[in-house]
Amino acid sequence: MAVAESPPQGNNLNSVTFINNTTGFAAGDVGMIMKTTDSGESWSIQKSGTYNRLASVDFTDQQSIGYAVGNNGTILKTTNGGVTWIDRPFNNNEFYYSVNFPSDDQTGYLTGISSTDTLGFIYKTVNGGDSWFPLNAGINGLFNEAEFPENSNTGFVCGRDYSNVNPIILKTTDGGNTWTNQSQGLTGTFNSMSFPQNSQTGYVTGYPGKIYKTTNGGVNWISQLSGSNAQFYSIEFPENDQTGVAVGTFGYYMRTTNGGVNWTGYSVTDPNNNFMYSVSFSNSNTGIAAGMIGALLKTTDSGFTWNSLKKGSNKWTESVCFPVNSQTGYVCGSGMIMKTTNGGEEWIPQSADGNTVMFREILFPFDNETGYVVGGTGRIFKTIDGGQNWVRQIVFVGAELMDIDFPVNANTGYISGDRVILKTTNGGNNWEQLSPPSIWLNAVSFPSDNETGYVAGESGSSGRIYKTTNGGTNWLQQTTEIVTGLVDVSFPFDVQNGYAVEWAGKILKTTNGGTNWSSYQSGVNTYGICFPNNNQIGYATGGSYGASYLLKTTNAGESWNKLNTSYNNQLTSVCFPFNNDTGYIVGVTGAILKTVDGGGFTDVYSVSEFIPEKYFLSQNYPNPFNPVTNLEFGISKSGFVSLKIYDVLGRELVTLVNESKQPGYYKIKFDAGNLSSGVYFYRLVVSSPNPMNADDFVAVKKFVVLK
Template identity: 30%
Template sequence: MPRVDYVGVHFSNKDIGWAVGGLGALIKTTDGGANWKTIQTNITVPILKIRSINGQTVIASGYSGLILRSTDGGEIFTQVESGLGAGFDLWGLEIVNDTLGWACGATALLKTTDGGESWQIINIPGYTGNLWWIDFMNENYGFVAADGKVLKTTDGGNNWEIIQAGDDRPLYCINIIDSSHIAAAGYGGTNYSAKNIYSNDGGYTWIHGGNLTTEEVNCIKYVSADTGYLVMSNVSAWKTTNRGTEWTTIQGISDTYELQILENINEIIGYSAGTGLKISKTENGYENWERLIMNDNFSDVCFVSEEKGFALGNYNVLYKTTDGGINWTAKGVLGSCITFIDSLKGFIGSSGAIWKTTDGGNNWYITNGANGASKIFIKNETTGWAIRDNIIYKTTDSGDNWFTQFTAPTSVRFTSIYFVDSLYGWTANLGGRPYKTTNGGIEWVQQTNLDLWITNDIYFENYTKGWIIDKTSWSALKKTIDGGLNWIKIPDVLNPFKFHFFPDSNHWLISGTPQKYITEDGGFSWIDITSDIPSIFTSFRSVTNKLGFAAGGLGLLLRYDDTAYVPVELNSFTAVAVGNNILLSWSTSSELNNSAFQIERSTDKTNWRTIGFIEGNNTTIELNNYSFIDSLFKNNSQKLFYRLKQIDFTGTFKYSNTIKVEIGIPSKFFLSQNYPNPFNPITQIKYSIKENGLVSIRVFDVLGKEVAILIKEERPAGEHEVNFDGSNLSSGIYFYTITANDFHQTKKMLLIK
C-alpha cells in the first residue's frame, strides 16, 4: 500500500470504497475498509478526489488537470483528456448520475455528459477566480465554493448566479443540506476564526458561525439542517448542533481532508481521509471514529522469536504480535527504543524513564535511576548501558537499577553506544568527537585526535576492527582496523544512517536516506538493496539469519525472508601464481550445512567456467583451510579472475568476492622457505617481487652478525631464485632477510654438516 497522505475518500456503498492521495496513490476496499488493495494508476501527481454513483463507473481528479476513469468498479483506470494542463489542479469533483458529472479547480469548471468519457470547459461570465468545491443536490441544483463567493445554478449549469458569501475570504468546501439550507467553510487567518457560514434561504444570504480555530476548513458535512461536522488543517474535528453558531471538538479523527457521510442507508456510517495514511470509519455515531489502517510512525521493532515481537508507535502505543506480524494488539506504553535479553526480559527507553518487563511484555514497570533512554545496549544477563542526551547510564543488576556513569558536556548528544565485551566500548554522538572506554565505562576518553564531529552509529567486531557512520561533512561509512586510531571511508556505501544486525556477525544491513545496503561477508562487500525496501524503513531486527522484521513511518511493518542466505563465514580468499599454476587458498571460521565449494574462473569477469569442486565440512565452528591448484598449461591469458560458489545441502548458494591474478607478474612480494632445509652445504632461496626495484638478500647468524650478501642489485618484477653456499660456515641456525622496496621479510634455515 502506498504510504502517502490520503486526501480523498469515497464509498459507493457501505462496503466498496476508494481512497486517493499523493504520488498517484489509489487504493480500494470491498469489505468496509478492513482490507485495502493498491490500484495501479501509473500516475505520479497527487490525486485529490474520487467519486462513483453506481459502483462501476469511477472517476478521479487531481493535479494538472488530471482525470482518471474506470468502468470495471475501480480496478483499471485510464487517463481522460481534460483540456487542462499544468497549473490547473482539479480540487472538486461531483458525479450526479450515470452520465452527468462536474469537476472544478484553479479557475476552471468542467462538465461531462457521457459518464466521464469526455469533458468540456464551462465559462462563467463575470467570474475568473478559483473554484474550490462543487456539490449538486440533483442534476439541476448545484453550488460551487469560490473566492469569497458561491456560484449557484438551478438549470444544470446552463446559467450561474454569482453570490457574495460573507466576507471575501475563500470558501474551500460547501454542502447542500437541502434546497434551502446550505453550509460552507474555508479560510482562517492569524487573527480570525476559520470562515464558516450558513444559509437558510438557498444561498442568497449568509450568517457567519463562530468559535473555530484559525486554521482553514477542509471539508464540511451536515447530517440534518441543524447538526454538522467539519475538519480542519490541524488535529481538530468539530461538531455543531445549532447550524454553526457554536462548535465543539470531537475525538478520533485529525489532520483530515475529506469526510463522507453515507446517505440513503439505515446505518450511521462515515469515512474520512487525511495526512499520514489516516483513513478512519464511524459506525456508531459521528463522534466515535476508529482508524482503518495502522499508520503509526514506528520508532523501533524487536522480535524475540519468529512469532513473537513488539513495535513502538508514535501514539504512546506498544504493539505486540504472537503470529509473526499478521495480527497486532496495542498496549499503552510510551517509548522510542526497545530491546530484549531473552523471551521474557526486555526494556523500553522513553523520554522520561526506562521500562522493564519480566513476563514477555505483558506487564511493564519503571526501573530506578534513569530519566529516560534513546538507546539501550545490553551486553549480558546483568550488565548494560543506556544513553540519553549527554548522559551514559549503566546497570549491573539486570536493569532494575541504573546509575549515571558519565556526563558529557551539554553540547554533546549521544546517538549510539556499543561494547565489544564488558570493558571495551565506544559511543557515537553529535556535537563532539566519539568517546571510548577500556574499563567498562569507569573512564570515558574523548578521541580528540579524530576529525569526527557528527556520528550517528557505531559497531566494533573486536578490539581493532570497527565501523562508524560519520555525518560530519557528508554521510559516510568509515572503517578502522587499528582500534579507532585511523578511519577509512568505504566508497561503495552512500548516505548511511544506522546499522542493523543478523545473528551472524558477518550478515548485516545499513539503512540510509534513501539507500539501503546488505553485507554477508562482514563488510568486505556491499549489495545495494534500496529498490527492495521502502524509504521509510527505520528499524530492523532479526531472530535468524534468514528472517527479520522492519518497521518505519506511516504504519510500515515488513517481514524479511532471505531464502538465498548461506551461513558460511569466509575469512579469506587469495590467489598466487606459482610457476605455471595458480594456488587458490581460502579459509572459513564456521560453516552451517555447507555441501561444497565450486571454483570458477573467468578472463573477463563476465563469462565464468567451473574448474573445480571441493567438498565442504557440513556444520562446524572450527577453522577450516581449503586450497585448489589451477593448471594453466592451456591458458594464454595474462589476467585471470576467480570466485567461489558456496553451496549448501538444499542447493542454495552464494558467490564470494572476485579476486584477480596477473600471470607472469607476481601479485605480491614473497619470500619462500629455502630448499632443502636443513641443508649441507648448498640451499636454494626463491623470491617474488611484483615491481621492478632494488633487491637485497642477506644472511645473519644467531648473534645478528652479517655472514653473507647473496644479492644487492636492481631486479625486474617476477619470480627469482638464488643459491646460498654455507661451506665456510659452521653448523647452526642462520637467518636470511629480503628487502625490496618497502617489503621486508626474514626466514630461518638450518645448516648441518
C-alpha cells in the same frame, strides 16, 4: 481461526464515500482501503493488493462495483462490495486524483496528472474501466475532482492552473467531448465540488478559504466566503442545497444551513487537529470526515458537531526487537509497549508506568523473558516474565534516556542519554553514573565485551562519536568529518567494524575501531541501522513525511540502495533479527512494517487504538453470500469469547471461537460451504474471567446463505 485485525492505521485517509445509509469506504496512503457497515462506528481493512497512495474511491449505482485510484497508474476495481480488489493499471507514469461513475457501472471519468511532464488530463471509460481514452479539456491544468451530478453527460471538473494561482472550472454537456471554461473572474484554487440535487445548483471550494455557489449550472459563480486563509479540501451537501459542510486544515470546518448565505466556522474536538481531506454523508444527519494520520470523525447532527472515532494514531513506535526467534518480539514508543508471539500477526499491549512515557529503546538481550525498556526522564523498566510485569528500576537521574545495551552477559549493561551514561553490573538492580561526554548521547554500542564500547550523539549542530576501552571509565572522542547530529551507532560483530548514522543522511563507517571514518551520503534523512548476520548486507531507515525508505547495502556499506516502503511518514528503527530476509521497521503514527524478502514490504500494521472503547459485533459482509463471508467483532476487556452459528430453530451448527481473548479487533472468514441456502444467526458472547459475574456482552445478528 480468528485473526486480530489492526484498526485503521495512521496513514493519511484521502477519500471517503457512502453507498447507502450504513455502508461506506475510505481510501488512503499505502494502499489503504477500509469498509464500514455500521455508519462508521467500526471499520475493517480491505486487502487492496497495492502499497501505492490511493486518492479517490467511488462506487457505481450497483453498490457492489467500485473503483479506487491513485499513484503510479493504480486503478483498482471491485465487483463484490470490496471483498476483493483487482488492480487494472493504466499508465504507471500517472497520478490519479479522482474517479467518478455517475449513473451506471460502465461510464466513468478519471482526472490526474502525468509524473513525467506534469500535464493534467481527463480520461473516460465506457466499458467499466476495461479501457480509458483521453478527453480534450481545451486547457492545461491540474484537475482535482470531477463531478457528474445527474448523468454521464453533464458534469464539471475543478482544479487550478500551473501557476497555482488561477482556478479552473470546466463544464461539459456532451459526455466530455467539449468543455467550457467557467472560471473567468474567479480567484483561488479549487479542490472539491458538490452538486447536491441537480446540475444547476452547486458549490466549489479550495484555497484560500474560497467557497463559490452557482444556481444556473455554472454560468455564474457567486462568492460565498472570503477573508479566511483556511484550505478546504472537500465540500458536501448531504441531501439538499441548504445544509452543507466544507472541511480542511487543522480540524477547521465551515457549515451553512441556508444555502451558503451564511457560513460559520468551527474546529473539531479531535485533539490532534488533523487535516480533513474528505467528507461524505450516509444520510442528511450522519457523515464521516477522513484525513491526516488516519483520522476519522463522525457527525450525527448534519455536521454541526464532530466526534473522533479514534482510529488514527499520533503515537510513535521507536524501537523493535526479536530476541531469540522470529515469533516473539517487542516494540516500544510513545506511551506504549507491545508484544507479538506470532511473528507480528498480532501485537498485544503491555503496561509500564501508566503508558505515559516516551520509551526510546527496548531490549531483550539474551532471551524472551528478561528485558529492559528506557526513555523519558530517568525511566528504566525491567521485566523477568516476558513483559507481563514491568518493574521500574530506581535511578536518581533527571536526564532523558535514549539507548541501552547489554553486550555479553545479563549482569553488565549500559544506558546513554542526555549528558549521561549509566552502568549496571548486577542486572539492573543498581545503576551508577559514569563520567560521560557532556553532550546528548543518542546511542550506545558495546560490540563484544564489557570494556570496549562507543556512544554517539550531538552537541549543538555537530555530531560526535566517543570510544571507551575501560568499561566507560574514560571516553575519547573519535575523529570524523564534519557531520550533524548522530542518531545511531552500531558495531554489529566486532570492535573494529562499525557504523554511525547521521540524521541528515550520512552513513559513517570505520574498519579500524573508530580511528578513521568514511562516509556515504544517502540523500535522505537516516535514523537507524542494522546488520543481520554478516558484515556485507545491512539496512538503514531513511526518509521523512511524504516518502520513507529502507536503505540496503550488499557491500558492507560502500553503497546503499533506496527501497521504497510506500509509507508516508518517518521511520525510526529497523531490525532484521536472524537473517537478511525477514525484518521489521517502526516509525511515527505507530507504524510496524514487515518484510519477508529483504525489503519488499508485505504487511503494514499500526499501533493506533488497539482496544475498542466498547464491545461490538458487526454485520457480516458480504451478505447474502456464497460461500465465504467475514465476521468482525471487538472486545474492550479480556474475556472468554464464544462465536457460534445457529439455524432458525436455534440449533447450534458451527463454533467459530470458543477461547479466551485479549482486548482488540477480530476478523473471521466463515465458509458456509456445508450449509444450505437460508437464513442463519451468529451469536457473540463475551464472558467475564470471574465466573460469578454475568456475561459482559451478548449480541446476535443474522445472515443469508444464497446458493
